[in-house]
Amino acid sequence: MKNVYKPITAEIVDVITETPTIKTFVVRPRETIAFKAGEFMEVTVPGVGEAPFTPSSSPSVKDTIDFTIMKVGKVTEAIHDMEKGALVGVRGPFGKGYPLDAWKGKEILIVGGGVGGAPLRALFLALVERLGDFKKILYCYGARTPQDIVYKKQIMEEWPRIDPKKVEIRLTVDEGDETWKGNVGVVTTVVKDLGLNLNNSVAIVCGPPIMMKFATFRLVEIGYPDNAIYLSMEKNMSCGIGKCGHCMLGEYMVCKDGPVLTYDLIKDKPAIWD
Amino acid sequence: METHYVTEADFVSLLSRLEKQGDLYVATHEDDKVAIKPFSEVGDFTYPGVRAFQPLKPLFFSMLEEVAEYPTEEEALRESKPFAIIGAASCDLRAIQALDRVFLEGDFKDPFYEERRRKGLIVSFDCTDPLDTCFCVLMGLNPYPEGGFDLNLTKVEGGYIVEVGSDKGKKVVDENKSLFKPATENHLSQRQAIRSKVTETVEKQSKEFRPAAAWQEILARAFDDSAWARNVETCVECAACLFICPTCQCFLLYDERAGDRYKRLKMWDACAYRNFAKVAGGANPRPHLVERFKHRYYHKLDYFPKNYGFEACTGCGRCIVACPGKIDMRKVLKEVCKS
Numbered sequence: 001m002k003n004v005y006k007p008i009t010a011e012i013v014d015v016i017t018e019t020p021t022i023k024t025f026v027v028r029p030r031e032t033i034a035f036k037a038g039e040f041m042e043v044t045v046p047g048v049g050e051a052p053f054t055p056s057s058s059p060s061v062k063d064t065i066d067f068t069i070m071k072v073g074k075v076t077e078a079i080h081d082m083e084k085g086a087l088v089g090v091r092g093p094f095g096k097g098y099p100l101d102a103w104k105g106k107e108i109l110i111v112g113g114g115v116g117g118a119p120l121r122a123l124f125l126a127l128v129e130r131l132g133d134f135k136k137i138l139y140c141y142g143a144r145t146p147q148d149i150v151y152k153k154q155i156m157e158e159w160p161r162i163d164p165k166k167v168e169i170r171l172t173v174d175e176g177d178e179t180w181k182g183n184v185g186v187v188t189t190v191v192k193d194l195g196l197n198l199n200n201s202v203a204i205v206c207g208p209p210i211m212m213k214f215a216t217f218r219l220v221e222i223g224y225p226d227n228a229i230y231l232s233m234e235k236n237m238s239c240g241i242g243k244c245g246h247c248m249l250g251e252y253m254v255c256k257d258g259p260v261l262t263y264d265l266i267k268d269k270p271a272i273w274d
Numbered sequence: 275m276e277t278h279y280v281t282e283a284d285f286v287s288l289l290s291r292l293e294k295q296g297d298l299y300v301a302t303h304e305d306d307k308v309a310i311k312p313f314s315e316v317g318d319f320t321y322p323g324v325r326a327f328q329p330l331k332p333l334f335f336s337m338l339e340e341v342a343e344y345p346t347e348e349e350a351l352r353e354s355k356p357f358a359i360i361g362a363a364s365c366d367l368r369a370i371q372a373l374d375r376v377f378l379e380g381d382f383k384d385p386f387y388e389e390r391r392r393k394g395l396i397v398s399f400d401c402t403d404p405l406d407t408c409f410c411v412l413m414g415l416n417p418y419p420e421g422g423f424d425l426n427l428t429k430v431e432g433g434y435i436v437e438v439g440s441d442k443g444k445k446v447v448d449e450n451k452s453l454f455k456p457a458t459e460n461h462l463s464q465r466q467a468i469r470s471k472v473t474e475t476v477e478k479q480s481k482e483f484r485p486a487a488a489w490q491e492i493l494a495r496a497f498d499d500s501a502w503a504r505n506v507e508t509c510v511e512c513a514a515c516l517f518i519c520p521t522c523q524c525f526l527l528y529d530e531r532a533g534d535r536y537k538r539l540k541m542w543d544a545c546a547y548r549n550f551a552k553v554a555g556g557a558n559p560r561p562h563l564v565e566r567f568k569h570r571y572y573h574k575l576d577y578f579p580k581n582y583g584f585e586a587c588t589g590c591g592r593c594i595v596a597c598p599g600k601i602d603m604r605k606v607l608k609e610v611c612k613s
Contacts, residue, residue, distance in 0.1 A: 003351055004382045005527065005538055006342035046344070047531045051554060073554030089344055209557050236553050238527055241382035244543070245524030246551055248569075249559070251577035256380060270497070271559035 004241055007044040007089025008033070013064060015084055018150045019143075022115055023080060024056060024068040029090055035059055037126040038097025038119055038232065038260045042240050043067055043079070044089030051075040052237040054259070055093075056118035058125035065090070068118035068150060094240035095259050098123050098204065098230065100130070107136040107196045111215045113187050113207025117141055117150040119232050120206050128162055138194060140170045142187030142211070146180045149173070187211060188218040198223045206232040213273040216263055226264035233258050233266070278447060278454040279461055281433040286319050288453050292358050292446070296393070299333065301326045301361025310361065321429045323403035325363035325590055329520035333359055334390040335373060335542075341386060341527070342538040351385050358395035365410050365588035367398055367422035369520030375582045376523050386540075395442055398423035400465070401472055407591030409480045409604055415589060417472045430464040480589075483604040485611045489575040489585060492611050497568070501609035506567040508599030513544035515593035515601070516570065521578075521586040524550075545569050571606070 014026035035041070040054040051073070057066035071080045079088065108127060112120040120139070127137055139159070143149040149156070149171065160169045170190040172183040183190055187207070203224050205215045212231060219229050235247035235254040242256030250269030252258060266272050280288065292298050298313040301322035308326045343349075362370075377387040400418035401408075410417055419426045424443030428435040435457045438444045447454055485492055496502075516522045526543040529536050543550065546566050552558040560566045578586035587603070594602045 003342055003348075003385055005540065006348075007344050007538075009345040044344070044529070047529055047536045049529050050527065072556075076554060087345060208555070234553055234555070234557070235559070236551050239525070241384075242380055243376055243384055243523065243525070244527065245545060245573075246526075246543075248551070248573070248577065251580040270565070274557045274559045274561075 004091070005239075007042070007050070007091050010065075010088050010090045012082055012084055012086045012088060015082075018068060018152075019148045022068060022070045022148075022150055024066050024150075025079065025082075025088075026057075026064050026066050027088060027090065028064045032062055033065065033090065033093065034062070035065070035093035036097040037100070037122040039093035039095050040119075040237065040240075040255075040259055041065070041067075041090050041092030041094065042237075043075075044091070045075050045078040045082070046087065046089065048078040049075050050089075050091070050238070052240065052255070054119035054122065054232065056121045058122060058129065060126070060129055068115060068121070070115040092240060094237070095255055096257065098126075098260055100126060100133075103202055104133045105200070106134060107201040108134055108138070109191075109194060109196060109201055109203040109219075110137070110139045110141075111187060111191055111203060111205045111207070111219070112139070112141045113211035113215070114143060114148065115150065116207030116211070116232070117155075120204070121151055121154075123204065124159070128167070131163060131166060135166070135200070136196065137167045138170070138196060139168070140172070140187055140190045142172045142174070142190070142207075144174050146173050146177055186214070188214050191215065191218050191222070194222070202228045202230060204230045204232075209234065209273045220263075226267060227262045229263040230260050231263060231266070232260055233272070235259075276438040276444070276447075277457040277462070278436045278438075279430070279433055279457040280436050280454055282319075284453040285434060288446075288450055289313055289319055289360065291450060292395070296356030296358065299357065299359045299361075301359075301399075308361070310359065313360075319360065321402070321427070321434070322361045322363075322399060323429075324401055324405055324408070325365055325592075326361060327592070327595070329369060329518060329590075329592065330359060330362055330366045331369065331373060331520055331523075333357065333394060334370065335377070335387055335523065335525075336540075338539060338541045339386060340537050341540045343532065344536055344538070346535065351389065354389050354393045356393045356395070358397065360397040362396050362398040362419075362423065363401055363590070364398070364415055364417055364419045365408075365590040366520060367396070367419050368410075368413070368415055368584075368588045369590070370396070371422050372521040372578070372582070372584075372586045372588075373523055395424050395446065396422075397425045397427065397443075399427040400429070400468060402429060402468060404472060404476050404479075405591060405595075406479060407594045407602075408476055408589065409483060409591060410589035411473065411476050412480050412484060412604070413585050413587050413589040416469070417476050418469050428465045428468065430461045435461050435465055480604075483608050485607065489607075490579055492607075493572060493576045496610045499610050501606065501612075502568050503564050505601060505606045505609065506564045508601060509546075509563060509567060510599055511546050511548075511563060512598060513546040514596040514598070516544040516546055517542060518592045518596040520588060520590060520592070521574065545573070571603075
């Protein structure tokens with residue numbers, strides 16, 4: 001019998017500083033772990049504890065997994081102090097990720113903010129690897145300032161060149177600086193004139209709670225049906241297996257029934273954005 | 275269902291034999307209540323008559339236990355010693371059914387709970403002396419067991435009717451054949467009389483609290499009811515209602531250094547605590563006490579039934595007895611139903 005509470009040891013093989021508060025940790029678990037985009041894992045900092053993160057690397061990369069982590073609490077502060085060669089633990093994957101197969105033939109709108117770009121990168125890369133299955137991908141991403149954009153080189157240089165007819169990237173910052181030539185404003189300001197057929201489109205949202213809320217309202221306003229809006233919910237997932245009770249959202253255990261949930265399922269539940 | 279009869283003296287002999295096979299716990303009278311104690315301390319058996327003051331859950335789901343050590347290679351999970359509990363009430367059995375659904379269903383089982391369930395023998399009994407806080411009948415239960423036991427006892431003249439409810443229970447009877455006699459028609463009609471009488475008593479004291487519609491239907495309309503805020507006024511956030519609840523299953527995982535390694539512990543937790551659902555980024559879905567208070571009722575009577583088809587409240591009334599603020603779940607629900 002497998003002990004689901006025991007972490008698998010993983011070595012940090014690279015640390016990439018993304019922004020002043022966000023780093024990407026590339027880890028190599030001692031056992032190969034397969035995951036789907038949007039599923040999450042519990043990362044252990046030995047002796048400190050665990051926290052849930054959705055991998056930010058492509059699910060097709062098998063021997064290493066990227067976790068893009070913002071420094072906000074006890075576990076994330078401890079991991080930010082760790083360097084290449086240090087050991088962490090991983091459990092999972094847990095929950096339900098993005099249903100890519102169900103989206104075949106569709107136009108995909110992705111709306112992301114801040115460190116919410118992490119699960120969205122895994123999603124974006126998984127979509128691009130089978131680009132023939134989808135009609136279009138429009139990726140709208142917002143950060144607080146130009147400094148706070150994650151995966152800057154990929155998102156600003158590489159991704160726009162993948163297939164300009166099918167893949168469009170829109171960036172925005174809340175506050176520009178002297179180097180910034182792009183849009184200034186919250187992410188909803190670029191969610192307009194989409195050029196998408198809403199009857200054949202799905203929207204995926206991931207970011208800080210306040211951004212999730214207003215992005216969702218915006219999507220509803222432009223005509224996305226509630227069941228075509230996929231939200232990556234952030235709750236206090238602790239056990240990861242639907243038993244400890246910490247991540248309940250109405251009757252849903254976000255760790256088991258989510259973390260990706262469509263808006264129609266949760267819109268009437270208490271405190272979905274908090 | 276297979277039934278037998280055992281005399282009081284022979285039942286104590288049976289317990290002495292069971293004690294040799296593992297840990298044995300009995301529900302026994304202590305002061306003015308019933309308590310679960312090791313048989314080795316009690317040495318005798320008197321029919322409990324009503325649920326023990328403490329729930330059975332710690333026998334299957336420890337208050338605090340080590341669930342992993344790391345970093346180590348994969349090791350075999352520790353085995354539990356066989357054990358038996360003599361004295362589960364109907365409400366206790368329903369609670370175990372609820373815990374089973376949470377811990378044993380889905381893609382991942384809790385291996386520690388599973389091991390304890392596998393090793394545990396559950397002997398239940400028909401209630402004869404319900405407390406005035408008992409309301410099992412409002413939760414779709416009768417004050418006598420109808421399933422979920424290995425063996426069930428009913429007090430009759432001179433001894434007990436023993437009903438077999440599982441293979442595990444049948445094995446106990448088969449291995450101790452000489453202690454059992456056939457249950458007679460007379461015994462069974464005594465059982466019927468006791469069951470009717472006790473059910474009537476609990477029905478009578480619950481009548482004023484019986485809702486006009488299904489709990490889920492009521493709660494669907496009651497989320498913004500002012501009765502919640504009125505009733506939470508005397509709550510001191512001690513979480514006694516949750517720790518004493520036989521179905522509450524929430525827990526916390528935390529890590530500690532242990533020499534050159536680390537261990538992971540699993541400890542009971544309670545949704546009444548302010549930071550229970552808070553995330554590292556600071557968002558907290560239930561920052562106010564009234565929201566956490568409501569969450570308990572909604573989890574038990576709305577969310578749990580949505581997921582598993584029955585209420586995660588057994589009507590045992592332990593939360594009523596334990597509350598220092600004198601909050602009575604029946605009265606809260608009655609007020610909520612009214613509006």
